[in-house]
Amino acid sequence: MTGTEVRIVLPEVLAAAAGGTRELSVPGEAGLTVGSLLDGLGSRFPVLERRIRDEQGTVRRFVNIYVDGEDIRGLDRQHSEVSPGAEVLILQSIAGG
Known part of the structure; x- marks a missing residue:
């Protein structure tokens, strides 16, 4: 990965939907947003997109996304915005008891 790429980190539970990998990288471009990043992931990995976003394109309630450690909800x-060189962590909450 170069300093201009964006690193995407997935938990094991989502890796299968991304071809079995837990880390992906995409070119860091001006104007890149979480939404456009997810659009790109969705075109490569449709099953992954369905696990992350609902039919309206909204991030599912039980999915947390962090850009350089900052929760996108905040x-x-x-x-x-996702800057070149950023790390995007996508976590799916797991319920249990």
Whole structure:
């Protein structure tokens, strides 16, 4: 990965939907947002997109996304900017008891 790429980190539970990998990288481009990043992931991995977003394109309630450690819910949600070199962590909550 170069300093201009965006690193996407997935938990094991989502890795199978991304071809079995837990880390992906995409080119870091000006104007990249969480939403456009998810659009790109969705075109490569449709099953992964369905696990992350609902039919309206909204991030599912039980999915947490962090850009460089900041929860997108405290930023601008899917409109949050993703800078070149950033790390995006996508976590799916697991219920248990």
